[in-house]
Amino acid sequence: MPSLIKAACLQSIFRIFIMLGEHLFYKEITMASAHIEHKLSLLPDLPGSYQMKDINGKIIYVGKAKNLKNRVRSYFKSSHDGKVAAMVSQVADFDFIVTSTDKEAFLLEITLIQKYQPYYNIKLKKGTGYPYIKITHERDPKIEITGTIRKDGGYYFGPYPNVYAAQETMHFIQKVYPLRRCNGYQGRPWLGIITWVSVWVPASGLFRKRIHGPN
Structure with a gap:
């Protein structure tokens, strides 16, 4: 009991x-x-x-x-x-x-x-890669969006949350500093007169690097 x-x-x-x-x-x-x-x-x-x-x-x-x-x-x-x-x-x-x-x-x-x-x-974004903006290390620097970082001497910004964010930032940079966007050597020196590029990219902070100087 x-x-x-x-x-x-x-x-x-x-x-x-x-x-x-x-x-x-x-x-x-x-x-x-x-x-x-x-x-x-x-x-x-x-x-x-x-x-x-x-x-x-x-x-x-x-x-x-x-x-x-x-x-x-x-x-x-x-x-x-x-x-x-x-x-x-x-x-x-x-x-x-x-x-x-x-x-x-x-x-x-x-x-x-x-x-x-x-x-x-x-963590829950579709896909596994995130886009970066890349400025190539060439005589005529090229700006592009890539999903892979390589040890090729290029300058990478990011990662960005999506491709749209990377494209909008790249378009802004292109308006201020018209870097090359097509492939291949241009056959003549790049016409840009930029000696120093100083760009504030939200994803990366302040970037200042000499990418092209006078011949």
């Missing part, structure tokens, strides 16, 4: 712990939801970058948006599946940085991804 009473008491205790655990879990989720709701109410209708954080405050995803309010709210107000659903389930908080233009938001996104290497930006 005492053993039956003991077993019944233990069962009751276990039930209490289970009930408390469920209550505490529900309370934690409710508090997190209330916190998210408050942060969502602060979002502006402006471009910028947002950073999703897990329960430990670690940044797990970085994104950009033309309209921060609409973009960030869509994560919590719409249904998702796959990787997005997995990411949202881990979000306990988020921060955002407002920018003046979409272009600034894009560059900021690249910079933050390179700095924090968020799990859902890097």
Whole structure:
């Protein structure tokens, strides 16, 4: 009889712990939801970058948006599946940085991804390689996008989170410093008069290197 009473008491205790655990879990989720709701109410209708954080405050995803309010709210107000659903389930908080233009938001996104290497930006990307911008070590320097770093004397910038990011940065560099983009020797000295190239690339910091001088 005492053993039956003991077993019944233990069962009751276990039930209490289970009930408390469920209550505490529900309370934690409710508090997190209330916190998210408050942060969502602060979002502006402006471009910028947002950073999703897990329960430990670690940044797990970085994104950009033309309209921060609409973009960030869509994560919590719409249904998702796959990787997005997995990411949202881990979000306990988020921060955002407002920018003046979409272009600034894009560059900021690249910079933050390179700095924090968020799990859902890097680890779950399709494919295994990440693009780099390469300036070849030739008489007529060429600029191109590549997925492989080789010991060929070239100058590599990156990695970038995706090809689009690398292309946008390369186009910007090309506008400022028109490096060669076609293959083969040009048959005459490169017409560019650049002696020193000083380019700030978000993914790599400041790069300053002499790539072509006067003959």
